[in-house]
Amino acid sequence: MGEPIIVTYKLYSAMASESSIVRRPSFDGFEVKDLKAGSDGLASRETIDGVGFDVHTVLKLQLTPYKDGRLSLGTLTMRNRVRLVNANGKKDPILNGVNEGYSLDNGYFNLSVTSVPIPIIVTALPGNTTPSTKFDGLVGDFKMDVQLAEKVLAPGKAAALTITITGKGDFSKIKQPEVQWPDEVDVLPAKVDEDKTQSADGSGYKSFEIPFTVNDPGKYTIPSIKFAFFDAVNYKYKTITNIPIEFSVVQEGGTNASVTATNGNEENKNFIVLSILVLVVLIIAIWLTFRNRKKKQPHSTQKAQKNLGIQKIEPLAAMTVEDILKPAADALHHSGNSFSTQLKQAVIRFFEQRLVLPPGSFNQTMISSYLSESNIPVQKHDAILSLFNELDMAIYSGGIAEADRQTLLNKTRSLLMRL
Incomplete structure (x- = not known):
């Protein structure tokens, strides 16, 4: 209970079809979060038993059960209209040899499809043990990282403590971990950053950047921060923590040098050693970069070909x-x-x-790989994905008005000219 799952509903279509949702699935006993991104609307291609299908992601959801027992993933029903006779009365070749009776509505064959309900068994959390700190019902597999960017501050200088939670689970339920601040610290509201597009396995992150200031010089300690959850992998309550974080507030001009003199000398030595190591690593990295650049293929398309697993061929005459x-x-x-x-x-x-x-070898599943390997701005990246989605919608809707065709043609021409 409380362990999220990812549920995806996909529509497989071997023919051009106008499809719409007739009945959405119900999810009694679950909290529902929509994960469907814009790129999910882009059709992929699969072959099943020798038949090619366009595959559309209809729903992609994160479901978190809030009660135990036998639950069920509801059924999704979609209505599909397939045009089998065109405006001139010409029948689609698929009807050749079909002898059994069928009915058409203005040349369209109507068909509804419904998904199969899937049972989900949800177990209650064990009640015989509890974590050593406050437990908010969070279930999953998590790690915590706590960072303070600067360890030596001037009085009143703005600083920030960053707490980052990574792993798998319902990140929307993660609350800011409690921090035991020293009395002299003035704390401001945290800035929260949460991954809105979790991967298929439910992994993601959530971070809390907590600004603060300290006016009084001295040496301070932020005690260990605790984060409790139920470990769904090992089936037990778990509390993770960090080591205490120390920092110093030093008056400008060294008036408080006595407070941090020992630590200051040690930090200076560490800084010098670290600087030398960083410089050596930087020199090696620059040398490796220039060496690898000589070995790389001269054209970006060759890089894309390698990443897409495509053998190099001689280019044909370029077309405008x-x-x-x-x-x-x-x-x-x-x-x-x-x-x-x-x-x-x-x-x-x-x-x-x-x-x-080679002609006919490129398909839409390559699009994301190519765009991620190219220096194409994010806006153009999104525009390309949106264009493919718009073209698919135009195809599966049976066509668009002539004025809209001209607009779509101009839009496509403008986009390709700018790539």
Whole structure:
């Protein structure tokens, strides 16, 4: 109980379909957090029993059970409309040889699909033992790091204590750990940073940056900070802590040198040794960087090819953006989704040319890898993912209005010209 799980609902479609949610799943006994990011709307491609499917992430959720017993993941129902007869009365080849009866609505075949309910067994936390410090019902597997950037401060100088929790669990439930501050310390409200896009296995982080000031010179100690949770891996209560943190407040001009003289000399020696080590490491790093740069391939596309597991081939004659977009421009006045399909293929051809790939080898699953390896600004990165998503929606909706086609073509041309 209290241990979060990640639940993903995906729609697999082998044909162009207009799909919509008819009934959302219920999650009785769970707290629900939406994890679906914008990139999840980008369709991937899978082959099952020799049939190619476009795969769309419909829902991606973090569910945290708040009661024990036998719970269930609710069912998701989606309505799908597949066009099998076009406006000219031409039937889709899939109907060839179909003898059993079927009904069409204005050329569309309607089909609803429903997911299977999945039982979840939730056990109560053991009540015979409790952690040595306050327990707020947090369940997972966590680590804690406590850092103070500066150990020697001037009176009244702003400083900050940073507490970072990493691991797996429901990070939204993590509260700021209690700190036993010395009486002379003035503490300000903490700045909280939480990972909003947790990975598929539920891992993430949450940090608390606590600003503070001290006006009185002297030597201070922040006692150990305790963080309690139920360890879902070893099935026991656990309290983790850090070593006490010491820092000094020194008046400018050395009027309080007697307070920290011994520590000051020791810190100066440590600083000199550390500086020498850092300088040596920096020199070695610069030498390795120049040596590796000579060994690297001269063009960024070769790097992308290596990371994507693609063998280098000789580039074909380069095509301009207008040449690549010409088939889509020629289909601008065509009805249905032919324009959207041609435009998507044009964008794919653009990236195949950029990466020097064989025709037909690039797919959308490579997009994120390529963008992460390229020096493309975040705004353009998001615009590319959004464009693929918009093209998929246009294709699966059966086409868009002619005015919208022209707008989409101009938008695509502008984006590709800027890459």
